[in-house]
Amino acid sequence: MKEEMQVTNQRYRLGYHLMPKSGWINDPNGFSYFKGYYHMFYQYYPYAAEWGPMHWGHARSKDMIHWETLPTALVPGDMESGCFSGSAIEHDGKLWLIYTGHHYFEPNDNESFYENQNLAYSEDGVHFTKYEGNPVLRVPADNTKHFRDPKVWKEGDTFYMVLGSQGEDELGRALLFVSKDLINWERVSILSKAKNLKEEGYMWECPDFFHLDGQDVLLMSPQGLEADGDRFRNLNQTGYIMGQLGEDKVLSRGEFVEIDNGHDFYATQTMLTPDGRRVMVAWMNAWDSDMHEKQDGWAGALTIPRELHIKDDHIYQQPVNEMEALRTAKLIAGVMETGHEYELPRTAELNLAFEAADGELFTITDGEHNLTIGADTEGGRLVIQRNTKDGERAAQVADFANLKLQIFVDKTSAEIFVNEGERTFTERIYWDAPLTIEMGSSCQAVVYKLEEETNKY
Ligand code: FRU
Numbered sequence: 001m002k003e004e005m006q007v008t009n010q011r012y013r014l015g016y017h018l019m020p021k022s023g024w025i026n027d028p029n030g031f032s033y034f035k036g037y038y039h040m041f042y043q044y045y046p047y048a049a050e051w052g053p054m055h056w057g058h059a060r061s062k063d064m065i066h067w068e069t070l071p072t073a074l075v076p077g078d079m080e081s082g083c084f085s086g087s088a089i090e091h092d093g094k095l096w097l098i099y100t101g102h103h104y105f106e107p108n109d110n111e112s113f114y115e116n117q118n119l120a121y122s123e124d125g126v127h128f129t130k131y132e133g134n135p136v137l138r139v140p141a142d143n144t145k146h147f148r149d150p151k152v153w154k155e156g157d158t159f160y161m162v163l164g165s166q167g168e169d170e171l172g173r174a175l176l177f178v179s180k181d182l183i184n185w186e187r188v189s190i191l192s193k194a195k196n197l198k199e200e201g202y203m204w205e206c207p208d209f210f211h212l213d214g215q216d217v218l219l220m221s222p223q224g225l226e227a228d229g230d231r232f233r234n235l236n237q238t239g240y241i242m243g244q245l246g247e248d249k250v251l252s253r254g255e256f257v258e259i260d261n262g263h264d265f266y267a268t269q270t271m272l273t274p275d276g277r278r279v280m281v282a283w284m285n286a287w288d289s290d291m292h293e294k295q296d297g298w299a300g301a302l303t304i305p306r307e308l309h310i311k312d313d314h315i316y317q318q319p320v321n322e323m324e325a326l327r328t329a330k331l332i333a334g335v336m337e338t339g340h341e342y343e344l345p346r347t348a349e350l351n352l353a354f355e356a357a358d359g360e361l362f363t364i365t366d367g368e369h370n371l372t373i374g375a376d377t378e379g380g381r382l383v384i385q386r387n388t389k390d391g392e393r394a395a396q397v398a399d400f401a402n403l404k405l406q407i408f409v410d411k412t413s414a415e416i417f418v419n420e421g422e423r424t425f426t427e428r429i430y431w432d433a434p435l436t437i438e439m440g441s442s443c444q445a446v447v448y449k450l451e452e453e454t455n456k457y
Pocket of ligand 1 (some may be wrong): 238266
């Protein structure tokens, strides 16, 4: 019997983010609503704080914030060597998981594999059975081995699936399929494809497709983009293409836009809540992140849920309203003064309004690990710096005279919403001692202490 990992040190554990009991997680999967609960699954390896043969971990919640971890939903082995990313949907009173079966040709050769799409189902939303007729979709002839991460939704009586793929030209693309029963799938179109390798990548992981505020949005995580100034500074990127779905089921499209400019954000998934909100979560790391928590027997977490909207042809992200229930005390309401230092709890929400001049706005620090936010007014850039290797990230911001930042600090992470979510930065930073915020510029502030433990195992 293999032994599950144990967490050996609590120092980097998060307060209100979904994270594993122990072991490794990456992408969110199967974000859905079933029989009165939100369900979240995730890529999970319980036996090391490293990526390994992929399971689906599982948690449920009434509010997307307080999560109860449930038994592991999918274990690889009988039908595939890994259960890779996918989605979930209710059908016939059951919760169905649609996941990628990842199969190795040779046990120790990560490069030689094939992928297909599979189902599992549950009556109670807790115990899952793999469908005996798996796989339900095999790789088409015009595709390479990259064929994964199905996202399924329903319109009328038809199920749709968007799937990450690489065409024969070795460029990333998203394929569209339809089905009446989740079992028999028919290909409809190449929904969209990369215009070239440098700007749009060789494989589109974790695609998601939805209608939002009058536009059709394809959200995905392309691999292999080349850095260009402030753009594409991470090894892997997540972003979107916006346009209109044509009669031919091809997306007429604009540019690929990064959706988060921080270091630690990848592999998004969205869902439509019962009250009609489009809510997105992501893995709050990336493949090249440091993940210092590995030495403590765990790795990885998911971002807070963010509601999406489109304004001026751009996706805005806002923390879901449910986050307000996390506030346990109002610590500051008023002016925070230039040159002053304020104590900050390790779980906090800061709402700061600046008339920003060029230079440093503030630094959040435990004395050793610094997160500094500054304005480069000439370049129109808001700049985030961690004092780590390759620590800088930046995004374009138009209006510094009226700069609003909402920041969620959680033990070893910070999610920064700029100007009502026009831009976001998601960062892990390995603070391990009490925090202070040192002001380089004064601002109007409302600061809350937030709840410290929302995961139940
Ligand atoms: C994205 C990804 C997916 C894949 C999964 C494997 O981070 O590479 O494409 O399904 O992770 O864990």
